[in-house]
Amino acid sequence: MSDSSSRKIAVVTGASSGIGAVYADRLAARGYDLVLVARRADRLAALASKLSVAHGRKVDVLGADLTNEADLVKVEQLLATNPDIRVLINNAGLARLANFTDAPYEDTQAQIALNIVALTRLTHAVLPAFKKRNEGTIVNVASVLGIHAWSASSVYSGTKGFVVNFTRGLQSELAQTGVRIQLLLPASTATEIWDNSGIPLSALNEDSVMTTENLVDAALAGLDQGEAVTWPSVADGGLWDTYDAARAALFAATQTGRPAPRYKLG
Ligand code: NAP
Numbered sequence: 001m002s003d004s005s006s007r008k009i010a011v012v013t014g015a016s017s018g019i020g021a022v023y024a025d026r027l028a029a030r031g032y033d034l035v036l037v038a039r040r041a042d043r044l045a046a047l048a049s050k051l052s053v054a055h056g057r058k059v060d061v062l063g064a065d066l067t068n069e070a071d072l073v074k075v076e077q078l079l080a081t082n083p084d085i086r087v088l089i090n091n092a093g094l095a096r097l098a099n100f101t102d103a104p105y106e107d108t109q110a111q112i113a114l115n116i117v118a119l120t121r122l123t124h125a126v127l128p129a130f131k132k133r134n135e136g137t138i139v140n141v142a143s144v145l146g147i148h149a150w151s152a153s154s155v156y157s158g159t160k161g162f163v164v165n166f167t168r169g170l171q172s173e174l175a176q177t178g179v180r181i182q183l184l185l186p187a188s189t190a191t192e193i194w195d196n197s198g199i200p201l202s203a204l205n206e207d208s209v210m211t212t213e214n215l216v217d218a219a220l221a222g223l224d225q226g227e228a229v230t231w232p233s234v235a236d237g238g239l240w241d242t243y244d245a246a247r248a249a250l251f252a253a254t255q256t257g258r259p260a261p262r263y264k265l266g
Helices: 016-028 041-055 069-081 104-135 152-173 190-197 212-224 238-253
Strands: 010-014 035-040 059-063 084-090 136-140 178-185
Touching: 010 016, 010 069, 010 104, 010 136, 016 035, 016 041, 016 084, 016 212, 035 041, 041 059, 059 069, 069 084, 084 104, 104 136, 104 178, 136 152, 136 212, 152 178, 178 212, 190 238
Parallel strands: 010 035, 010 084, 035 059, 084 136, 136 178
Antiparallel strands: none
16 A cells, blocks of 8 residues: 555545544545545535645545435446545444334444445445456454444444455455455444444543544554454454454364254254
8 A cells, every 4th residue: 555656546435534534634644645435525525625735635525425325326436437546445334322122223224224235335346446457455444343242232233243254255355366455343432433323432431442543543554564354452463363263163163064963852
């Protein structure tokens, strides 16, 4: 992600606040022109003028509701047709943290539409050009809740679990190419997502919450170090290796073709 003589564009979804806004700043500082995507076009415009002054980059805004078919198609078309796009940060996301049976189904649908469907479609739109050029970087923002579920996070965790497995599978598919896809698993980060989720940020243990700047800088450090999977808040990196090895061993143990002895009757 560091050098090229031609123009390089990074597309950041969910750039109007939180993690996405910091990605926009950091990528502009690294020499990328930007396309900022989110619904709140006024916020995108303010960020765009700030970043273009600060970093001297061209920053375009694309107001889009990624759960709206026509808007999603607009962003897909941009990703599929602009050859200068080198980076896609699949960051836009929504959390509605409430028990599944108590929450209106619209909340479930909105999380699936944004966290799963939009992320998948944007990835599908950009990959052919990346593969053809044998170059390009996608960052899929999952969550530590992609491997863990509370009673109030069943749908959110389910959507982020999709991002985890989708990204891991794609990493295998793309392993022999020059295209990179990083799986990012943030823990609690100080953004608007909490107050919008039903659990206010103020209810969290302050010590467990990371700043957006620290989160994005750690994520980019992981990317620079060639990591496929980045856990910004986990000090013991060996924990992931142990977890992933246990997962692989469990999967291998499923390949027997017969019921385990404990399920045999009599
Ligand atoms: P945030 O400040 O609420 O940002 C979410 C972004 O997504 C905003 O820019 C929002 O912009 C955009 N967005 C929401 N709905 C959209 C829609 N329908 N169409 C287009 N854009 C939409 O929260 P954040 O914490 O930075 O979230 C960024 C990512 O990090 C998400 O994928 C989230 O799941 C993940 N994450 C966050 C945490 C955390 O604790 N903060 C932890 C783990 C993972 P508009 O409202 O302007 O559309």
